Amino acid sequence: MSVGAGRMGLEEVEVTPAKNTNPLPDPRDRRLPRLPDPCALVVFGVTSDLARKKLIPAVYDLANRGLLPPGFALLGFARRDWTHGDFAQLAREAVEKGARTPFREEVWERLDAGMKFVPGSFNDDEAFDRLVQTLDDLEHTHGIPGNVAFYLSIPPSAFPVVLKQMQRTGMASNEGSRGWRRVVVEKPFGFDQESAASLNELVDEVFTPAGVFRIDHYLGKETVQNLPAMRFANTLFEPIWNSHFVDSVQITMAEDVGIGTRAGFYDETGAARDVLQNHLLQLLALTAMEKPVSFNAEAIRYEKLKVLRAVSLPTDLAAYTVHGQYEQGWLAGRWVNGYLDEDGIPPESKTETYAAVRLGIETRRWAGVPFYLRTGKRLPRRVTEIAVLFKPAPHLPFDATDTTELGHNQLVVRVQPDEGVTLKFGSKVPGSAMEVRDVAMDFLFGEAFTEALPEAYERLILDVLLGDATLFPNNDEVIESWRVVDPIEDFWSGTAPCRYRAGSWGPRAADEMLARDGRRWRRP
Numbered sequence: 001m002s003v004g005a006g007r008m009g010l011e012e013v014e015v016t017p018a019k020n021t022n023p024l025p026d027p028r029d030r031r032l033p034r035l036p037d038p039c040a041l042v043v044f045g046v047t048s049d050l051a052r053k054k055l056i057p058a059v060y061d062l063a064n065r066g067l068l069p070p071g072f073a074l075l076g077f078a079r080r081d082w083t084h085g086d087f088a089q090l091a092r093e094a095v096e097k098g099a100r101t102p103f104r105e106e107v108w109e110r111l112d113a114g115m116k117f118v119p120g121s122f123n124d125d126e127a128f129d130r131l132v133q134t135l136d137d138l139e140h141t142h143g144i145p146g147n148v149a150f151y152l153s154i155p156p157s158a159f160p161v162v163l164k165q166m167q168r169t170g171m172a173s174n175e176g177s178r179g180w181r182r183v184v185v186e187k188p189f190g191f192d193q194e195s196a197a198s199l200n201e202l203v204d205e206v207f208t209p210a211g212v213f214r215i216d217h218y219l220g221k222e223t224v225q226n227l228p229a230m231r232f233a234n235t236l237f238e239p240i241w242n243s244h245f246v247d248s249v250q251i252t253m254a255e256d257v258g259i260g261t262r263a264g265f266y267d268e269t270g271a272a273r274d275v276l277q278n279h280l281l282q283l284l285a286l287t288a289m290e291k292p293v294s295f296n297a298e299a300i301r302y303e304k305l306k307v308l309r310a311v312s313l314p315t316d317l318a319a320y321t322v323h324g325q326y327e328q329g330w331l332a333g334r335w336v337n338g339y340l341d342e343d344g345i346p347p348e349s350k351t352e353t354y355a356a357v358r359l360g361i362e363t364r365r366w367a368g369v370p371f372y373l374r375t376g377k378r379l380p381r382r383v384t385e386i387a388v389l390f391k392p393a394p395h396l397p398f399d400a401t402d403t404t405e406l407g408h409n410q411l412v413v414r415v416q417p418d419e420g421v422t423l424k425f426g427s428k429v430p431g432s433a434m435e436v437r438d439v440a441m442d443f444l445f446g447e448a449f450t451e452a453l454p455e456a457y458e459r460l461i462l463d464v465l466l467g468d469a470t471l472f473p474n475n476d477e478v479i480e481s482w483r484v485v486d487p488i489e490d491f492w493s494g495t496a497p498c499r500y501r502a503g504s505w506g507p508r509a510a511d512e513m514l515a516r517d518g519r520r521w522r523r524p
């Protein structure tokens, strides 16, 4: 028999039960993945880059892993004069190009059987009425009793009109229906603290707070979830995770890519709103938070919020924040354009493609420990890491000349690529002298585990369908993050960004910022 028959995609996998064991899966077995209820996922802006590159492939990967319920429908909504066939073709191409797991015709066919396309623009009442009808029909055609998640893969400026349409048609409300209604809002949530608060009011008018999932895909990355696992499942790290032992923390999210085809969005947004306000501050919060009382949404959000509330900005913003913009240069053997020469970027643009800042955390645990955060496009390579740099040993009983190469002990959490953790510490160099030099001890996910790492969007879409908000920041966190970013943006708005060459590690001013504190950026 096939265990898990009925999960989309698993029917073909034969699993022979061991002798004398119950062949039926026990639903209380916590190792068995939970399946969502029969449901529909509606993607607004289904032709967007995000939908094609991430969302549709992630839905397929979930289906292929048997993690979608038998009654599952994927609905696309976009301003295209398309038939179902056109949509299915776009989706198939997206899957063939972007899915993590192998393409299987039978999985695709089952997914295709639940796919529908609703053409229309966001101010087209009729299109939204048709969408309501299509969702209603799913109860009879696919046994989906009104469970719907709406994914807003659309520009933030379009959120209000789409939310209003949902309110008008009543499609966001589950009154009188057996099902649940949820909405997924892509980051950045708002443009500053004020707009985030009004957007939140609007979302709250339409959906119940528990139905709102603000997505930050970094929280869906396995290596990011490993941070609390590493800190709180071990005794080793917590005793030294504080200002007595930690000198400073560096959080880096470097990208070699430029802005691609997103000129319009990026030029309005810039690196601080695109990445610092969300991904980097969430990494900071997970690195610095206290142990939550349990691993659920409420407890984790509570602890992260405490950290974000305690974040302090430098008093001297000129000395401890840096914004930069890339100029043309060589990157990985290729000559690449400067930001101002990219298609769709106005030649006088002052938008930053690099941001670095020094933050403090005003708690007993972290007082006096600087957290240096940086992100940039067109840097030499794609790497995201959290480096915890420890204080040097207070006294060395060796000849100082033999320990010159000794740096700080470092614990580096490699979020991507080469996912894993490195510990750097001093070791004796073989030989008759007591010479000590830094060495590295490495843990690699790819070597320690046979399971491939799921994509962040797989995990997060599944969590939305299951109604698990643990990995989604709440409104208070979003507002608090804007409290940190708004003054920086205000300060930068009067000044031109520093230039840096594509393929370099960012503006010289960022090195000077650390040098001012007697430190250097780690070379990831």
Ligand code: BG6
Pocket (backbone or CB within 6 Å): 255, 274, 275, 384
């Ligand atoms: C997105 C940003 O949130 O994250 C992009 O909008 C950035 O500008 C992307 O390129 C990076 O994501 P990842 O998962 O490739 O590190």
